[in-house]
Amino acid sequence: MSLKKNPSGLGLLFDEQAQAGRSTLFHLSRPFDIAPEVGTELSVPALAGLVEEMSAALYEAGARAGDRVAIAKDNHWDYLILACAASRFGALPVLVAGSLPPATLGTVLKRAEAQVLVTTEGILARAAEAGVDLKSLAPRTVTVGSAASGTVALEELRGAAKPRVHKSASYEPMVATHTSGTTGVPKLVVHSVDTVLGHLGRTESLRFPIVAMKRSDIVATATPYNHMRMITWSTGTLKLEPKDAMVLADADPATAERMFAKRRPTYLEGLPAAYIGWQDLAERRSELFADVRLFVSTFDAVHPPTVRRFLNASRRRFPSWLQGWGQSETGPMTFRLLTRKAMEAKGDRHPTTRDVGRPIPGFTSMKVVDPATMKPVPNGTPGVLFTRTDGRCIGYLGEPQRWREKAKGKWWNTGDWGVRSASGNFRLLDREVDVIPGMSCIELEDVLADRLPELIEAAVIGIPGKEPLPVLSTKDGTLDEAAWRRATADLPPLGTPMVIPLEEMPRTSTGKVRRVELRERLLGEETFGTGRWT
Structure with a gap:
């Protein structure tokens, strides 16, 4: 097998890297759900062998080239193993978070129209309790772990004959994953070899100064492994x-403490929600983060106090925080490096992490347009953000019209509301559907986090005719009224804050606050934005 500049597809991803002699050792926080006997330390050749074995099992289950294989299980990196396994014989893997609410999960799987569904007995049972029959959404259901009635256990399929490797064209569908779903039911985003491995994966594989992994690094990640980010990180x-x-299957602080005590990471990536959960650990055992030279956050911006806390936990002379802004449909679009100096509290409404930096040179272009005319607006004028990138997805499963509404020539409507500065930096203001005229809700949330140390999470929401409502979660479930008045004295008028437990803040599978759901629950369905490009 000859090596190519880019992998020929997911099916041979590990084979090609094993052939190239890659020596990275992967350490799992717990064994794979699909093969617990392989342990928690795996080489690249071992991973390639597991992909081949799982490919035979999925083929034995009845999946064939051109079919769709939906995977909805508990979070772990073996999502990638199963995705590669299905892709190996020409099927389209559709990766879905098993933690989605049953009704949402049922809707997403119905759109997937899969021939084979890979899931767990527990997920099937939770869905059934909610009146959703997931087994009816695919001709055959394979369960990881214990078999449920009407399914076949994955273990029973292992040892089957290995199917022939199928090579699809680089522009054909290679994988489908779903969006975070902050504005409703997640969309199933379809990517090809060209968009993911040929473009998005390439941005991850270049040895950029500071931000690229080094051969001496000990890297660690805690992320949703059904997401597109998992593929680009792995590549x-x-x-x-x-x-x-180090691959952490969950963001539990106890898991991070156990893993980082064995090997201190030098390059650490996590969801914003993961970093929030690790804050106490960073204070209690700062030595676990002492060697980190680069923190990476994706999916959403992190509040300034959180960034500050981790940068200060590192004992490196110049640690950095890489904040990337992107979407499932496009991959990364802009990035910004944050330093201790950049995050110093200034006493006013800054710094804010909503400045997402500049487009990636040679990879992406950005513009701000008027939502009514779709024409570019001057610097400093808010509008809808558009991006142009070769990493743009090639469609939405089950919703082709929705994709066409957002694809305008070579440009992509992100549905985000923002502004471009004279220096070329972009600042996110809100999702277009969440906009409140005259303010940036997410910027106010940064300010509140900086001024109220007891604050864990904040969401500012609003509808026409009412003052914006701050919905807060605090460490002890209370809010000091005098502290609130001081914190908001120079901010736009806000309604009386509502304090709710953190677990009642609705979140996506990637930890983002589901603002639409929160607004509809507390205020109603009317919005300032159009919501056309959610």
């Missing part, structure tokens, strides 16, 4: 070949 990690890679 970059395999190609850049760090010494060790």
